[in-house]
Amino acid sequence: MTSTSALGSRRALTQDRVINWLFLSFLALSLLVGFLLLGALLVDVFRKGVGELSWSFLTNPPSSLPSRAGARPAILGTIYMMILLVVLTVPLGVGTAIYLEEYANKNRWYNRWLEINIQNLAGVPSIVYGILGLAFLVRGLGLGRVLLAGALILTLLVLPTVIVAAREALRAVPDSIRQGAFALGASQWQVVSRQVLPAAIPGIATGAILALARAIGETAPLLMVGALAFIAFNPTILGDFTALPIQIFQWISRPQEEFRHKAAAAIIVLLALLLVMNAFAVWIRNRYERRW
Amino acid sequence: MLKGDDMETAQATEPAVRLDRVEPAIADRSDPAAVAAVQVPPVFQVTGLSVTYGSHLALADVTMDIRSKAVTAFIGPSGCGKSTFIRCFNRLNDLIPSARVTGQVLYHEDDLYSPTVDPVEVRKLIGMVFQKPNPFPKSIYDNVAFGPRVLRRKDELDGRVEMALRRAALWDEVKDRLKTNALSLSGGQQQRLCIARCLAVEPDVILMDEPASALDPISTSAIEDLMHELKTDYTIVVVTHNMQQAARVAEMTAFFSVDVGEDGQRTGVLVEYDETQTIFTTPADPRTEGYVTGRFG
Ligand SMILES: Nc1ncnc2c1ncn2[C@@H]1O[C@H](COP(=O)(O)OP(=O)(O)O)[C@@H](O)[C@H]1O
Ligand SMILES: [Mg+2]
Numbered sequence: 001m002t003s004t005s006a007l008g009s010r011r012a013l014t015q016d017r018v019i020n021w022l023f024l025s026f027l028a029l030s031l032l033v034g035f036l037l038l039g040a041l042l043v044d045v046f047r048k049g050v051g052e053l054s055w056s057f058l059t060n061p062p063s064s065l066p067s068r069a070g071a072r073p074a075i076l077g078t079i080y081m082m083i084l085l086v087v088l089t090v091p092l093g094v095g096t097a098i099y100l101e102e103y104a105n106k107n108r109w110y111n112r113w114l115e116i117n118i119q120n121l122a123g124v125p126s127i128v129y130g131i132l133g134l135a136f137l138v139r140g141l142g143l144g145r146v147l148l149a150g151a152l153i154l155t156l157l158v159l160p161t162v163i164v165a166a167r168e169a170l171r172a173v174p175d176s177i178r179q180g181a182f183a184l185g186a187s188q189w190q191v192v193s194r195q196v197l198p199a200a201i202p203g204i205a206t207g208a209i210l211a212l213a214r215a216i217g218e219t220a221p222l223l224m225v226g227a228l229a230f231i232a233f234n235p236t237i238l239g240d241f242t243a244l245p246i247q248i249f250q251w252i253s254r255p256q257e258e259f260r261h262k263a264a265a266a267i268i269v270l271l272a273l274l275l276v277m278n279a280f281a282v283w284i285r286n287r288y289e290r291r292w
Numbered sequence: 293m294l295k296g297d298d299m300e301t302a303q304a305t306e307p308a309v310r311l312d313r314v315e316p317a318i319a320d321r322s323d324p325a326a327v328a329a330v331q332v333p334p335v336f337q338v339t340g341l342s343v344t345y346g347s348h349l350a351l352a353d354v355t356m357d358i359r360s361k362a363v364t365a366f367i368g369p370s371g372c373g374k375s376t377f378i379r380c381f382n383r384l385n386d387l388i389p390s391a392r393v394t395g396q397v398l399y400h401e402d403d404l405y406s407p408t409v410d411p412v413e414v415r416k417l418i419g420m421v422f423q424k425p426n427p428f429p430k431s432i433y434d435n436v437a438f439g440p441r442v443l444r445r446k447d448e449l450d451g452r453v454e455m456a457l458r459r460a461a462l463w464d465e466v467k468d469r470l471k472t473n474a475l476s477l478s479g480g481q482q483q484r485l486c487i488a489r490c491l492a493v494e495p496d497v498i499l500m501d502e503p504a505s506a507l508d509p510i511s512t513s514a515i516e517d518l519m520h521e522l523k524t525d526y527t528i529v530v531v532t533h534n535m536q537q538a539a540r541v542a543e544m545t546a547f548f549s550v551d552v553g554e555d556g557q558r559t560g561v562l563v564e565y566d567e568t569q570t571i572f573t574t575p576a577d578p579r580t581e582g583y584v585t586g587r588f589g
Binding site for chain 2: 107180185194
């Protein structure tokens with residue numbers, strides 16, 4: 001009796017081990033696939049692009065001569081776009097999230113309706129936003145094919161994602177914090193601004209930056225609202241514009257091999273800008289976590 | 293006021309001795325109200341109070357007075373509406389969308405639920421300590437300073453913070469690390485910090501919902517000592533599931549129970565409210581007697 005049960009449990013143990021081993025191998029495999037793909041991509045881009053990276057590449061405007069072509073208008077366009085995006089999406093997105101999480105009575109039909117719509121908007125393809133931008137901003141409002149129109153469209157594109165991320169971060173703040181603050185005679189606004197929001201900022205920053213980073217790489221909606229590839233001057237908010245993804249797209253579709261290398265160099269620049277953005281998010285997170 | 297190291301010794305002594313030690317505190321405060329505590333009218337007069345959550349009648353028809361500058365304990369089985377009831381005194385039930393409060397609560401003759409009363413103002417006078425210590429994820433100092441800052445009483449902020457921490461018998465343990473995160477304190481210290489945070493607002497009443505039920509016995513006795521200390525200046529209402537605790541700290545005790553209706557709805561009712569002594573020795577209601585003796589075995 002005792003010996004059979006001991007044997008039985010030993011068999012179960014071996015089985016557990018096999019399952020454990022299989023699971024670990026699966027994890028290792030997925031990690032490997034991810035790393036290999038990313039690695040291959042990076043190696044390819046760097047092999048082609050690093051040689052092209054130079055001060056003149058960063059400061060020259062595009063040109064039909066590969067030797068003279070640079071990405072300055074595209075880099076500036078993307079940087080302006082990033083700044084506009086942060087300025088537009090963070091207040092709007094966080095504000096909406098605060099309303100939905102802290103103020104809205106979830107029993108009201110219009111609040112539930114808002115919620116469902118925002119969740120659905122997060123799944124709309126970016127080209128659809130581009131069409132909306134063309135019809136509504138560029139033509140309807142008569143904004144024209146300008147950088148602001150591009151930034152507004154990207155704002156609409158990432159707003160749902162930012163709202164969802166900010167709501168998650170707000171929801172992660174325990175209710176006992178709110179109750180404690182209310183019980184001390186704080187108003188709703190004081191509870192939100194002094195306790196809930198500071199506690200949620202690290203989560204909001206991470207979510208918002210990830211969403212914005214995706215938007216910065218978007219090409220389709222910008223093509224729709226008329227970003228141009230050949231801009232010889234510095235872009236302005238209310239003028240013709242281009243951006244790095246557009247420039248990359250243009251260069252890659254050219255027949256000359258040199259332009260492909262320019263595209264690779266532009267990809268490296270775009271990656272560097274995204275890294276700067278992520279570093280900023282990490283900095284915000286650490287700053288607020290240290291305060292606790 | 294007692295210094296922190298006096299408190300340590302006070303913890304170990306018997307309640308009677310401890311009360312003697314409190315004497316100078318009353319003399320210190322040239323506050324006639326504290327001395328004449330027993331004669332003053334009730335702080336709260338509750339009449340026909342009922343609370344429903346949606347369609348669930350959770351607490352029915354409670355009528356009672358809360359004595360000034362004394363400890364009043366609410367006891368009863370879990371789910372009988374003690375927390376629901378205590379949250380009526382600082383209008384914290386307003387935060388629960390489905391909760392409806394009917395009946396009357398008079399606070400010093402003012403109707404707490406009158407439409408002209410702002411619940412935010414109510415909570416400045418009636419503080420609350422929760423079952424689970426809930427310090428803000430900020431420094432010890434910022435926790436205590438939150439109330440005064442919110443009330444824009446920023447003059448003498450350091451003094452207010454020190455005062456509150458001393459009254460909560462926490463000053464000596466934290467005075468050298470006021471800038472460290474409150475979450476690094478032990479559970480018992482966190483709860484005393486929450487009491488300090490509440491005292492810094494200078495309330496009139498302190499509500500405590502099972503303030504010691506998440507704490508170890510030593511921290512529990514520290515909290516009980518604190519209640520003895522504080523009742524000279526504050527009216528205290530405490531929910532507890534621990535009957536010895538009610539017997540030790542409270543002048544008045546209310547026993548709540550659950551009535552199960554024919555539709556299976558569980559509704560809390562006030563069974564008996566009297567001097568603590570009476571509730572534990574000669575209760576008038578057999579349900580009170582059953583509960584009180586059942587627990588002691
Ligand atoms: N926020 C709430 N929403 C709905 N029902 C609640 C809520 N809080 C408490 N209740 C109900 O009210 C009754 C009393 O609960 P509570 O006041 O917490 O009792 P106690 O503190 O005595 O254990 C319970 O039946 C509980 O389910
Ligand atoms: Mg309770």
